[in-house]
Amino acid sequence: MAKHHIAAVVNGDPVEFLCEPGDTLLDVLRDALGLTGTKEGCSTGDCGACSVTVDGRLVCACLMLGVEAAGTSIGTIEGMANGEELHPLQRKFLEHAALQCGICTPGFLVAAKSLLERSPDPTETEVRYWLAGNLCRCTGYDKIVRAVLDAAAEMRGA
Amino acid sequence: MQEKVKDAPSSQFKWVGTRAVRPDGVDKVTGRARFGADLAMPGQLVGKVLRSPHPHARIRAIDVSAAANLPGVKAVVTRDDFKDQPSEFIPAGEMMINYRDVVRNVMAREKALYEGHPIAAVAATSTSIAKQALKLIKVDYEVLPHVIDVVDAMQPGAPLLHEDMITAGVEPAPKTPSNVAKRVEFGHGDVAAGFAQAEIIVERAFTTKPVHQGYIEPHACVASVSEDGQADVWVTTQGHWIVRAHCARLLGWDVGKVRVTAAEIGGGFGGKTVVYLEPLALALSKKARRPVKMVMTREEVFRASGPTSGAHVHVKIGARKDGRIVAGEAELKYQAGAFAGSPVQPGAMCAFAPYDLENVKVVGYDVVTNRPKVAAYRAPGGPISEFAVESVIDEIARKLGMDPIALRLKNAAKQGTRAAYGPKFGPIGFVETLEAAKAHAHWRTPLQKNQGRGVASGFWFNIGGETSVSLQLNEDGTLSLTAGTPDIGGLRASLCMMAAEELGVDLDRIRVQIGDTGQLGYNFLTGGSRATFSSGMATVEAAREVIKEACKRAAKLWELPEDAVEYMSGGVRPAGANAGKHAPMTLSDIAGIAGKTGGPIAGYARINAHGAAPSFATHIADVEIDPETGKATVVRYTAIQDAGRAIHPSYVEGQYQGGVAQGIGWALNEEYIYGPDGRLQNPGFLDYRVPVASDLPMIDTVIVEVPNPRHPYGVRGVGETPIVPPMAAIANALADATGVRFTDLPMSPPKVLAALDEARAAGTAKM
Ligand code: FES
Numbered sequence: 058m059a060k061h062h063i064a065a066v067v068n069g070d071p072v073e074f075l076c077e078p079g080d081t082l083l084d085v086l087r088d089a090l091g092l093t094g095t096k097e098g099c100s101t102g103d104c105g106a107c108s109v110t111v112d113g114r115l116v117c118a119c120l121m122l123g124v125e126a127a128g129t130s131i132g133t134i135e136g137m138a139n140g141e142e143l144h145p146l147q148r149k150f151l152e153h154a155a156l157q158c159g160i161c162t163p164g165f166l167v168a169a170k171s172l173l174e175r176s177p178d179p180t181e182t183e184v185r186y187w188l189a190g191n192l193c194r195c196t197g198y199d200k201i202v203r204a205v206l207d208a209a210a211e212m213r214g215a
Numbered sequence: 216m217q218e219k220v221k222d223a224p225s226s227q228f229k230w231v232g233t234r235a236v237r238p239d240g241v242d243k244v245t246g247r248a249r250f251g252a253d254l255a256m257p258g259q260l261v262g263k264v265l266r267s268p269h270p271h272a273r274i275r276a277i278d279v280s281a282a283a284n285l286p287g288v289k290a291v292v293t294r295d296d297f298k299d300q301p302s303e304f305i306p307a308g309e310m311m312i313n314y315r316d317v318v319r320n321v322m323a324r325e326k327a328l329y330e331g332h333p334i335a336a337v338a339a340t341s342t343s344i345a346k347q348a349l350k351l352i353k354v355d356y357e358v359l360p361h362v363i364d365v366v367d368a369m370q371p372g373a374p375l376l377h378e379d380m381i382t383a384g385v386e387p388a389p390k391t392p393s394n395v396a397k398r399v400e401f402g403h404g405d406v407a408a409g410f411a412q413a414e415i416i417v418e419r420a421f422t423t424k425p426v427h428q429g430y431i432e433p434h435a436c437v438a439s440v441s442e443d444g445q446a447d448v449w450v451t452t453q454g455h456w457i458v459r460a461h462c463a464r465l466l467g468w469d470v471g472k473v474r475v476t477a478a479e480i481g482g483g484f485g486g487k488t489v490v491y492l493e494p495l496a497l498a499l500s501k502k503a504r505r506p507v508k509m510v511m512t513r514e515e516v517f518r519a520s521g522p523t524s525g526a527h528v529h530v531k532i533g534a535r536k537d538g539r540i541v542a543g544e545a546e547l548k549y550q551a552g553a554f555a556g557s558p559v560q561p562g563a564m565c566a567f568a569p570y571d572l573e574n575v576k577v578v579g580y581d582v583v584t585n586r587p588k589v590a591a592y593r594a595p596g597g598p599i600s601e602f603a604v605e606s607v608i609d610e611i612a613r614k615l616g617m618d619p620i621a622l623r624l625k626n627a628a629k630q631g632t633r634a635a636y637g638p639k640f641g642p643i644g645f646v647e648t649l650e651a652a653k654a655h656a657h658w659r660t661p662l663q664k665n666q667g668r669g670v671a672s673g674f675w676f677n678i679g680g681e682t683s684v685s686l687q688l689n690e691d692g693t694l695s696l697t698a699g700t701p702d703i704g705g706l707r708a709s710l711c712m713m714a715a716e717e718l719g720v721d722l723d724r725i726r727v728q729i730g731d732t733g734q735l736g737y738n739f740l741t742g743g744s745r746a747t748f749s750s751g752m753a754t755v756e757a758a759r760e761v762i763k764e765a766c767k768r769a770a771k772l773w774e775l776p777e778d779a780v781e782y783m784s785g786g787v788r789p790a791g792a793n794a795g796k797h798a799p800m801t802l803s804d805i806a807g808i809a810g811k812t813g814g815p816i817a818g819y820a821r822i823n824a825h826g827a828a829p830s831f832a833t834h835i836a837d838v839e840i841d842p843e844t845g846k847a848t849v850v851r852y853t854a855i856q857d858a859g860r861a862i863h864p865s866y867v868e869g870q871y872q873g874g875v876a877q878g879i880g881w882a883l884n885e886e887y888i889y890g891p892d893g894r895l896q897n898p899g900f901l902d903y904r905v906p907v908a909s910d911l912p913m914i915d916t917v918i919v920e921v922p923n924p925r926h927p928y929g930v931r932g933v934g935e936t937p938i939v940p941p942m943a944a945i946a947n948a949l950a951d952a953t954g955v956r957f958t959d960l961p962m963s964p965p966k967v968l969a970a971l972d973e974a975r976a977a978g979t980a981k982m
C-alpha cells in the first residue's frame with residue numbers, strides 16, 4: 058500500500074512521517090514517531106488514554122487519521138513539562154497520588170490541561186464531566202479530581 | 216480524608232505512614248514509563264490471532280497454506296505447534312491451573328469452546344499483512360450446540376464442553392460426564408439444628424453476571440527467540456516468573472532459557488495472572504527467527520481474556536429475635552467459562568467468613584460454559600457470595616427492626632473465632648471497622664428525598680508466598696533495591712519506605728526497580744494482596760542483612776567483636792563498653808571501605824512469606840434513585856477497612872477507592888451480554904460501561920490499623936477486600952430507598968424501574 062508523506066508540528070517541533078491511509082494519528086505518534094506516552098486503551102474513542110490536542114482542541118488520537126494531521130500542531134504528554142519543571146497538573150498528580158498503574162495518566166493530564174485552559178476555576182462537577190471521556194479503572198477518580206482542582210487553584214494563584 | 220481509628224503509633228516511624236512521592240511517578244506523568252505495548256525491538260514482526268466465531272465447534276481441519284504463502288508473512292502457528300499436556304491441577308495463588316486446559320486455552324485443539332477462542336496466529340511484517348493473512352486461513356468447523364447460562368449448563372442433556380468431565384468432590388463419583396467440574400463444601404456444626412432454633416429465617420436466590428477486570432491496558436508482549444533457543448519476553452503481567460513457568464512448560468523449553476521482563480503494567484486486578492499471547496509470540500518468534508510483538512485489541516480483551524464468574528447463589532440465614540444468627544447456609548453455582556476453575560472455592564470459604572457462627576454450611580459448584588475461561592478478579596469469588604450473604608443479613612436486620620451495624624457487631628468474628636472455612640482467626644479488625652462505621656458522620660447524616668442508605672461488610676484472606684528481593688549497597692552509600700513483584704499501584708514507593716525506615720537513610724538514597732526473571736530467585740505474582748506484604752517482608756530482611764554486614768565490616772576495621780558494634784540512624788558506632796572509642800561511620804563510609812573489608816555489601820532475601828492476615832471492611836453507601844427512570848446514583852460513599860498498617864496511606868486509600876468504583880460498576884452497570892447465538896454483544900467500553908468520573912462521588916476512606924503481628928510493619932494486604940462490600944451496600948441502600956429487595960446484578964435502570972412498578976402496583980414501594 059502506498060504511504061503518504063505528512064508534515065506536521067508535534068510539541069513545537071516540525072516532524073515528517075510516512076503513513077498508510079488507514080493509520081490513525083495514534084499509530085503514527087506511537088509507531089512512526091516513537092511517542093509512546095500517548096496510550097491505546099480501546100482504539101474506538103471510548104477510553105481517552107490516547108488524548109492529545111490538535112491545534113489546541115482535545116481529541117482522541119485513535120479517532121483521527123494520520124493523514125489528517127498534515128499541517129496541524131499536535132500536543133502530547135511528552136510536551137507537557139517545561140524542561141525540568143513539571144506542569145502543575147503533573148506535580149499535583151504526584152502529590153495527590155492520583156495514579157496507581159498510570160496507564161490512564163497521560164490522557165487525564167492532557168485532558169485536564171485542556172480543561173484548565175478553558176475554565177481556570179472549574180467546579181468539581183465540571184471536572185468530573187470534562188474528564189468523563191477518560192477511563193481510570195484503578196483510582197475511583199477521587200484523587201484525580203482533587204489533583205485537578207488543586208492544580209487549578211495553584212495556577213490561579215489562589 | 217484519612218482518619219485513623221485504632222491508632223497505631225505511626226509517628227514512631229520516619230517514613231512508614233507518610234505520603235512520599237512515588238519513585239516511578241515522574242516517569243508516569245511525563246509519558247516516559249514503558250508499558251506492555253511501548254517496547255519496539257529492531258526487526259520486530261506483528262503477531263495477530265485468528266479467533267473462533269463460534270461459541271462451540273469441533274475443529275475438523277485448519278489450512279494455513281495460503282496465509283503462510285502471503286508475502287510478508289513470516290510464521291504461522293496452530294494447535295500443531297504445541298504439545299498436549301497431561302491433566303493435573305497445580306495451585307497458582309488463589310486459583311488452580313491445569314496445563315491440559317492452559318494449552319487448550321491459548322490455542323484451541325479439538326474444539327473451539329467460546330467465541331474468541333484462538334485458532335491460529337500469524338507473524339507478518341505489518342499489521343495490515345497480518346490481518347490479511349488471518350483472512351486466508353481456512354478452518355473447517357463442525358458447529359455444535361452451545362450453553363451460556365450456568366443453570367442450563369448443569370441440566371442433564373446440556374451440550375457437553377468436555378466429554379470426559381466427571382464431577383470431582385462427589386462420592387461416589389458420577390458415572391456420566393457433565394459440565395460440573397467440581398463440588399466443594401465448607402462449614403461446621405449442624406445447620407438443621409440451628410435453623411430449628413431460629414425465630415426468623417430469610418431465604419433468597421441471587422444472580423450475578425460475569426464482569427471484566429477492565430484494566431485500561433490491553434494484554435501486550437514482545438517475544439524474541441534466538442537461533443540457539445534463548446528466549447526473551449517483555450510483557451505486561453502481574454507475575455513474570457509465572458509467565459516464564461507457563462511458557463517454558465507449554466513450549467517444552469528449559470526454564471533457564473526463558474527470561475521475562477515485566478513492563479510497567481496498566482492494571483491487572485487478577486486478569487494478568489495467566490498467559491494468553493506470550494506462548495504464541497514465542498512460538499511465532501522461534502519460527503520466524505525475529506522478534507514478534509502482539510497486542511490485543513479491546514474487543515479481544517473482552518471476548519477472550521478472563522472476566523470473573525457469573526453465578527447463581529442461594530442463601531438461607533436463621534436468627535433469634537435478638538439478632539444472633541443461629542444458622543447460615545448457602546449454595547453457589549459459579550460459571551468457570553470454557554475450562555474448570557471458577558473461584559467457587561474461595562467464594563464458598565468467604566461467604567460467611569466475617570461472622571462467628573456455630574452452624575454453617577456452604578456448597579459450591581464449578582460449572583463450565585461456552586464463555587471465555589474466567590480469570591482471577593480482585594478477591595476472586597468473594598464479592599459474589601458475600602453480596603448474597605450481606606443482602607440477607609440486611610434483610611434480617613430490617614425485619615427485626617435492628618440497626619444493621621448492631622446486628623453485625625452481635626455476630627462479628629473476632630480473634631479466636633473459628634472461621635466458617637476452618638481456621639481460627641488471629642488478631643483481626645472487623646469489629647473495629649463496624650465501630651468506625653457507627654461512629655462516622657456519614658452514618659448519622661440525614662438522607663434526602665429518593666435516597667437510601669446501605670451498609671455491608673467484606674472479607675478477604677490475603678496470601679504470602681515465594682518472594683526474593685535484593686538490596687545492594689553501592690560504593691557511594693546509595694542503595695539499589697530490586698524486587699520481583701510487578702508494581703501496579705505504588706509498591707515501589709512502599710518498599711523504599713520500608714527499606715529507608717530499616718536503614719535510617721533518606722528515601723532518595725534508594726533507587727528501586729522490578730527485576731527480570733534472571734536477576735532474582737523465584738517470585739510468585741502480584742496478586743492475593745501479597746506484594747506489599749511479601750516483598751515488604753523480604754525487603755526488611757534484605758535491609759537487616761545489609762545492616763548486619765555493615766556492623767561486621769566496622770568491627771573488622773575497628774578490631775572489635777561484631778556484637779560490639781551497633782547500627783543506629785544510618786550508620787554504625789562502637790557500642791557498650793567500647794562506646795566512643797571510634798568515631799561513628801555512616802553507611803557511605805562503610806560503602807567506601809567495603810572493598811578492603813571483604814568486598815561488595817548486599818542483602819538478598821529469599822523467603823516464603825508466611826503469616827498473611829485477612830483484611831475486613833465495612834462500607835456505607837447512599838444511593839439516590841430517579842423514580843422516573845430507575846437510575847440509581849451513588850451520592851455518598853465511605854469505605855472503612857483494616858489495613859494492618861498503611862505503609863503509604865495514599866495508596867491504601869487508592870486501593871479502597873478503586874475497589875469501590877469497580878464494585879459500583881458491578882452493582883449498577885457492568886455485565887457480559889450474550890445473544891442466543893452465543894456471541895458477546897458488548898465487547899467494548901461503549902456498551903460495557905465502566906464507571907466514569909461523572910458517575911461517582913468522592914469516596915471517603917477510613918484506614919483502621921490493627922497490625923498483623925506476623926509482618927515487621929504490621930501489613931495485612933489491602934487490595935482485594937475493597938471490591939467485596941459495594942454490591943451489597945448498594946443493594947441494601949436501594950432496599951432502604953425503595954422497599955424492594957434487589958437480588959439480580961447489575962441493578963440497571965430498566966430492572967430497577969420494572970421492580971419499582973411492580974412494587975407500586977402491589978402497594979409495597981416506598982417511592
Ligand atoms: S485509545 Fe483512543 S479513546 Fe481509547
Ligand code: FES
Pocket residue numbers: 155156157158159160161162192193194195196431481482
Ligand atoms: S491509574 Fe490505572 S487506569 Fe488509571
